[in-house]
Structure formats: structure tokens, C-alpha cells
Amino acid sequence: MDIVNEILRIKKEKKAIILAHNYQRPEVQDIADYVGDSIELSRKAMEEKDAEIIVFAAVDFMAESAAILNPDKKVLLPSLGARCPMAQMLTVEEIKRWRTLYPLVPLVLYVNTLAAAKAYCDICCTSANAVEVIESIEAETVLFGPDRNLAEYVQEKTGKTIIPIPERGFCPTHLLFHPEDVHVLRAQHPDALLMVHPECTAEMRRIADFVGSTSQMCKYASSSPAKSFIVATEEGLLHRLKKDNPDKHFYIAYEGAVCPNMKLNTLERIYISLKEEKHAVKVPDPIASKARKALERMFEIKNPVGT
Numbered sequence: 349m350d351i352v353n354e355i356l357r358i359k360k361e362k363k364a365i366i367l368a369h370n371y372q373r374p375e376v377q378d379i380a381d382y383v384g385d386s387i388e389l390s391r392k393a394m395e396e397k398d399a400e401i402i403v404f405a406a407v408d409f410m411a412e413s414a415a416i417l418n419p420d421k422k423v424l425l426p427s428l429g430a431r432c433p434m435a436q437m438l439t440v441e442e443i444k445r446w447r448t449l450y451p452l453v454p455l456v457l458y459v460n461t462l463a464a465a466k467a468y469c470d471i472c473c474t475s476a477n478a479v480e481v482i483e484s485i486e487a488e489t490v491l492f493g494p495d496r497n498l499a500e501y502v503q504e505k506t507g508k509t510i511i512p513i514p515e516r517g518f519c520p521t522h523l524l525f526h527p528e529d530v531h532v533l534r535a536q537h538p539d540a541l542l543m544v545h546p547e548c549t550a551e552m553r554r555i556a557d558f559v560g561s562t563s564q565m566c567k568y569a570s571s572s573p574a575k576s577f578i579v580a581t582e583e584g585l586l587h588r589l590k591k592d593n594p595d596k597h598f599y600i601a602y603e604g605a606v607c608p609n610m611k612l613n614t615l616e617r618i619y620i621s622l623k624e625e626k627h628a629v630k631v632p633d634p635i636a637s638k639a640r641k642a643l644e645r646m647f648e649i650k651n652p653v654g655t
């Protein structure tokens with residue numbers, strides 16, 4: 349059996365679309381209808397009016413967001429174990445504790461959170477629009493979770509007081525990048541520009557030529573006159589960067605920068621997911637309707653990069 353042809357055949361037969369996050373394996377990105385960050389993908393799904401099934405090759409919270417924003421479609425997560433460890437770091441109990449400590453302070457949550465957490469926040473943000481979202485809020489002090497590095501980055505950019513909740517939420521993959529490795533690469537490729545994801549440490553952001561989300565990195569690399577780039581985010585993005593810019597060179601800032609959860613989605617799992625229609629992601633009301641409001645508020649914010 350040719351698994352790629354089989355996937356494409358069942359996909360057509362079932363009116364399904366396959367969405368792949370920028371961190372997916374190359375062969376998964378290659379069979380997807382769209383490749384992007386989670387919010388770009390959820391919006392694509394909303395535009396695909398005829399699709400009945402969405403196979404979301406990513407991690408749990410991303411499929412949840414797609415299900416919340418596309419209540420009429422069946423959203424499938426190919427690997428049940430694909431859970432974002434950072435999203436798990438912020439529980440509803442923790443949110444309630446901070447809300448009690450700061451009852452008048454608005455809560456902004458990164459989309460890398462579970463739907464149950466989103467239901468308690470005032471507005472969501474992605475790494476592409478976090479600065480604009482915080483600026484849109486009148487308050488000078490904001491509770492923000494779960495990524496502490498993104499919180500610090502936003503504080504630097506906006507000058508507001510950002511209280512990180514939990515105190516030390518992090519992405520294990522983005523913490524793998526260190527300036528020492530970049531110095532070695534910069535010596536080998538002196539003309540290369542360094543692109544850093546805001547989930548990386550402040551030391552990494554400080555030496556960056558550009559700080560941004562995966563969608564922003566794609567736009568920056570395509571529009572920049574530079575020919576080579578050192579990339580500090582999950583290594584899956586390099587496949588897309590190379591494909592979109594065949595005349596440019598991309599080097600990962602650390603070879604081991606892999607998100608094991610993202611990589612659980614193999615072609616075999618996507619095939620089974622499509623064939624057996626599993627694992628369906630359902631977010632119960634009223635959690636879904638509350639979380640949807642927080643996501644919709646984010647969509648209303650002016651955002652120069654369109655995510």
C-alpha cells in the first residue's frame with residue numbers, strides 16, 4: 349500500500365482536510381492542505397466551508413482551538429499522547445489562586461493553554477500578536493501565562509507590568525537554545541541573521557537579529573534580502589523555510605531542538621486517524637463558548653502580521 353496515495357484518497361472520499369503545524373515532520377507537512385501556526389490553521393479551517401473532517405497534525409491544545417472555532421466539523425488529533433507540556437503547566441486551580449490574589453487585574457493567556465484554562469481568561473494571544481494584545485488592554489498590570497519568557501518579552505516591549513503565571517512556565521524545546529551554540533554557527537556563517545522565538549531565554553533574545561513567532565519568521569526570511577539564517581525554534585520549521593525559499597540557507601541553532609510531542613504524528617498515525625476517524629476532540633459547553641469568546645476577542649485586535 350502506498351500510504352501517501354491512500355491518505356489522499358480517503359481524504360477526498362471523506363471530505364477531510366489535513367492541517368499541519370510548522371513543527372510537523374517533513375513528510376507530514378508535504379501531504380497537508382495547509383502548514384502554519386495553530387491560529388493560522390484554525391482560521392483556514394473556518395474558511396473551508398465544505399470540509400467535514402479536520403485532521404489536525406499538532407498537539408492537543410491546537411486541536412481543541414480548532415474544535416472550538418469549528419463546532420460543525422469533526423476535529424481529529426492523530427496521536428492522543430501529543431500534549432504540549434507547557435500548556436499542562438497552567439491548571440485551572442492555579443488560575444483561580446492568582447485571580448484571588450489579583451481580582452482586578454486582567455488575565456491574558458497564550459493560546460498554548462488547554463480550553464479549560466482559556467475559559468477563565470479575558471483574552472488570548474499567540475506569540476505573533478502578544479505585544480498588540482497587551483497594548484490593546486487599558487490596564488498597566490496584566491496576569492499572563494503560561495510562558496515566562498514570552499511574558500518577559502512582552503513586558504520589555506510594552507513597558508507594562510506582566511505577572512507570569514505560573515511563576516516559571518516554559519517550553520522545554522525552546523529552552524535548549526544557548527548563545528554558545530550560536531557563536532559557533534555565526535563563526536561558520538558570518539552573514540547569517542539569527543531568528544529567535546520569544547519562548548527562548550532572554551540571553552537568546554538579546555543576541556537575535558529578529559524575534560518572532562513561526563509565522564513571523566517565515567515572513568521575515570522571505571522578505572529579507574539576507575541569504576542565510578540561523579533559526580532558534582523547533583527544527584520542523586526549517587523544512588517549510590527551505591521549501592518556501594529554495595535560494596536561501598537555514599541552519600538550526602541547536603541540532604537537538606525537537607518537540608517530541610509534535611513528532612508523534614507520523615504518516616501511519618494520520619492514515620489510521622483518517623480511516624477510523626479518531627481521536628475526535630470535543631470541548632464541552634460552556635467551556636467551549638467561554639474559550640471561544642477569549643479567542644474571538646483576540647481576532648478583533650489589529651494585527652500587522654495577520655495571525
Ligand code: 5XR
Nearest residue numbers: 385386387459474475476561562
Ligand atoms: O511553540 C509553539 O507551539 C509554536 C508557536 C508558533 O510560533 O507557531 O509558538 N505557536 C504559537 O504561536 C501559538 C499559535 O499558533
Ligand code: SF4
Nearest residue numbers: 432433434519521607
Ligand atoms: Fe509545547 Fe514547546 Fe512543543 Fe510548542 S514546541 S507544542 S510550546 S512543548
